[in-house]
Amino acid sequence: MTRIRAASAAALSALVIIMAGLGLATPAGAASLVEVSDFGSNPGNLRMHLYVPDSRPASPPVLVAMHGCGGSGPGFFQSSEFGSLADRYGFIVIYPTATKSTAMGNCFDVWSDASKRRGGGSDPASIVSMVDHVVRNHGGDAERVFVTGSSSGGMETNALLALYPDVFRAGAVFMGVPFDCFAGEADFPPWTSRCTGGSMDRTPQSWGDAVRQAHPGYSGPRPRVQLWHGTNDTLVPYQLLREQTEQWTNVFGLSQSPASTDQPRPDWNRQRFADSGGTVRVEAISVQGAGHSLPGSGMAEEAITFFGLDGSDPGTTGGTSTTGGTSTTGGTSTTGGTTTTGGTTTGGTGDGTCRVTYTTNSWNNGFTAEVTVTNTGSGAVNGWTLTWSWTGGQQVTNGWNATVSQSGAQVTARNADWNAAIAPGAGVSFGFQGTHSGSNPAPAGFALNGADCTSG
Numbered sequence: 092m093t094r095i096r097a098a099s100a101a102a103l104s105a106l107v108i109i110m111a112g113l114g115l116a117t118p119a120g121a122a123s124l125v126e127v128s129d130f131g132s133n134p135g136n137l138r139m140h141l142y143v144p145d146s147r148p149a150s151p152p153v154l155v156a157m158h159g160c161g162g163s164g165p166g167f168f169q170s171s172e173f174g175s176l177a178d179r180y181g182f183i184v185i186y187p188t189a190t191k192s193t194a195m196g197n198c199f200d201v202w203s204d205a206s207k208r209r210g211g212g213s214d215p216a217s218i219v220s221m222v223d224h225v226v227r228n229h230g231g232d233a234e235r236v237f238v239t240g241s242s243s244g245g246m247e248t249n250a251l252l253a254l255y256p257d258v259f260r261a262g263a264v265f266m267g268v269p270f271d272c273f274a275g276e277a278d279f280p281p282w283t284s285r286c287t288g289g290s291m292d293r294t295p296q297s298w299g300d301a302v303r304q305a306h307p308g309y310s311g312p313r314p315r316v317q318l319w320h321g322t323n324d325t326l327v328p329y330q331l332l333r334e335q336t337e338q339w340t341n342v343f344g345l346s347q348s349p350a351s352t353d354q355p356r357p358d359w360n361r362q363r364f365a366d367s368g369g370t371v372r373v374e375a376i377s378v379q380g381a382g383h384s385l386p387g388s389g390m391a392e393e394a395i396t397f398f399g400l401d402g403s404d405p406g407t408t409g410g411t412s413t414t415g416g417t418s419t420t421g422g423t424s425t426t427g428g429t430t431t432t433g434g435t436t437t438g439g440t441g442d443g444t445c446r447v448t449y450t451t452n453s454w455n456n457g458f459t460a461e462v463t464v465t466n467t468g469s470g471a472v473n474g475w476t477l478t479w480s481w482t483g484g485q486q487v488t489n490g491w492n493a494t495v496s497q498s499g500a501q502v503t504a505r506n507a508d509w510n511a512a513i514a515p516g517a518g519v520s521f522g523f524q525g526t527h528s529g530s531n532p533a534p535a536g537f538a539l540n541g542a543d544c545t546s547g
Contacts (some may be wrong), residue, residue, distance in 0.1 A: 105124050122178070124168050124186070130224035135200060139221050142163040142174050147181035151512035152235035152400055153225050155185045155218060155251070157244025159266075161196030164188040167241070172391035180400050183231055185221050189214065189243065194280045199240075199247035202273040209254045214247060219255055236448060237398045239263040241385060242327065245319075246272075249335065252314050253305040261315040261405070263394035265385040266327050266346035269338045271295075271301035281326050289328050290521060292492045292510060298334065299341030314405060317374045317397045319390060321381025322433065322524060329377070330491035330522060333461060336375045340364050343372045352452065355393065359453050370406040378405060379454055444468035445544040446518075447477070447537040456526055458485075462504070464539060465518035472513040472540070477504045479534035485527045493521035502534075 127139045153178070164186030168174050177184050189199040191214070205211035218238075226230040238259050240248040245267030252262045253270040272286040273279055281287040302311075316339045320332035340347060348372070349362035358380060364373040374397060378385065381394035386394070392401075399405030448463040466472050477493075481500045489495075493504040511518045537544045 121327070124174075127221075127224065131220040133217045133220060134205070134212035135217035136190050137214060137217040137221075138190065139224075140168065140186040140188070141225065141229075142168060142177055142184040144181055144183070146176045146178070147183070147278065150230055152182040152237065152398075153185065153222060153231040154182055154398075154400070155187065155222065155236075155238040155240075157187055157199060157218075157238075157240030157247050158189070159240075159242030159244055160189075160193065160198040160244060162188075162241075162244075163197075165398065167244070171174070171241070171386060172388075173239070174190060176391060176395050176400075180395065180402070182400050183225055184224060185218075187214075187221060188217055193276070198243040198279070201243070201246045201250050201268075201270075202276050202279045206228070206250060207254075207271060207305065215250050215254050218247070218251060219258055222258060230267040235260055235400075237261050237263075239265070239266040239391075239394055240267070240391050242267070242383065249316075249338075253302040255265065256306060256309060256313050257311055259314045260351060261317070261398050263317040263319070263397060264335065265319045266321070266324060266326060266383060267318070267335060268331050269298050269301070269335045270305065271298075272331075272334070287327050287331070289330065289491055290507060291331065291334060293334065293337075295337035295341035295347065296404075298338030302338060302342045313372075315377070315397070317394060319376045319378065319385050321378045321383065321385060322457075323380055323382045326383040328491060329459075329524075332375055333520075333522060335366075336362070336373060337353060339373045345372060347475065349375075354454065356389065358454070360452050362452065372406075377452065377459065379457060444542050445537075445539040446546065447539075447544045448546075449537070450531055451533070453527070453531050456528065457524070458513070458527060458531055459522060459524050461520060461522045463518050463520045464511040464513065464544070466515055467545070469515055471515060474511045474534060475506045475519075475539060475540055477539050479537045480504065481532040482535060483527055483532045485525050485531060487523050487525045490523035491503075492519075493523075495523045 092329060122143060124140050124142050127141050130139050154535050156167055156173045168186050173184050189197045191198055191200050200206040200214040203213055205213035206215055208215055218220050222236055226233045236259050238248050238251050244265040248262045248264045249267050249270045252259055261273045268286055278284050278286060285291060316330055318335050320329050322329050345364045350365040351363045353361050355361055358378060362375045363371045365371045395401050396403050444467060446465040450461045457461045464477055479502050486493050486495045487502060492507055495504045504521060513519055
């Protein structure tokens with residue numbers, strides 16, 4: 092175990108060094124990154140660096156941009172595109188530096204009780220102090236404050252959106268985890284964590300309640316959320332994109348099925364969740380084949396567009412991909428390499444004991460699927476096996492929250508240790524990734540412990 096931990100830490104350190112070495116050029120112009128040593132209350136003992144572009148409006152928007160474990164504010168300034176975008180669009184960027192020492196290096200605190208309380212004595216409160224400083228001393232627009240971050244910074248982004256919905260208008264999370272995912276500091280290292288160990292599966296209601304309890308009694312508008320994750324991320328598992336999506340769609344009271352899907356780029360698969368007025372409140376973007384290495388080229392600009400900092404109208408549903416993709420709305424699949432989610436697929440006439448909802452997101456010759464099994468019988472299920480058969484030559488490559496195996500066209504999913512029991516009326520969810528040969532039809536039928544299931 093010691094060797095595994097050492098190897099994991101070494102791999103992460105190498106990734107941080109590589110990312111720093113590949114940093115982008117410092118934004119052009121006379122403006123420079125400046126450290127602010129006295130910005131107000133700082134219970135998290137963070138450092139603050141500030142980038143104020145030379146050309147900006149009288150009351151410029153403010154963006155908080157946070158690094159991953161082992162990084163720094165100046166390092167994220169160099170290795171991300173937010174500084175150059177600030178020059179182009181005239182917004183101020185705050186780059187905090189975390190100082191909490193963990194097995195992963197210096198990381199933003201998202202595990203302590205203080206980090207989960209509004210006004211608590213930790214990093215979120217320090218970051219809000221930085222925002223207040225910029226509004227007071229640089230004329231920042233308090234009504235247009237945004238936040239983003241990568242890995243540890245993405246996790247902190249979710250925390251700030253939960254704790255301070257009245258401060259931030261929107262956030263973009265790269266490779267994050269849901270708010271309140273970590274049980275404590277001992278749960279933080281990925282190789283021992285329940286949160287990032289591949290076993291985290293809470294209901295949308297539970298995730299949403301965690302956010303609502305972070306600021307009890309708050310009834311004002313909630314910040315819109317954009318979520319990014321690589322499908323090959325093994326440090327912070329790709330499955331956690333679904334958990335975050337469930338959290339924020341529940342907070343907004345949205346359907347778990349997206350209003351539309353598209354491909355802004357060939358390897359970006361985007362799901363959009365809109366309210367009844369058509370405003371997109373949550374976006375979830377899967378980056379095909381990417382590991383723990385976001386944001387990549389063009390992703391920061393996509394986040395800026397989501398915020399509306401490029402002058403676009405934020406929150407419009409649209410649904411038409413910008414390059415090389417197709418889009419769909421309301422659960423009907425299209426040609427050209429993109430298959431929407433939103434439909435439910437089950438098989439058999441059923442015997443009233445189970446219901447299965449099957450949702451896919453396809454691209455080129457790959458896809459991910461999410462499956463929810465609901466116990467509609469009167470007795471508890473203690474240990475479950477779900478089976479189905481493919482009709483389009485699909486092949487499962489990996490899964491989460493269940494052991495998924497395949498023999499020929501037959502697929503078998505068996506419960507994990509933590510989700511073996513399904514009470515009457517309750518459900519469990521799991522997911523998997525697979526390949527297809529250009530056609531990805533849904534399974535014709537599902538059976539739970541040998542009994543046919545009805546549609547969801």
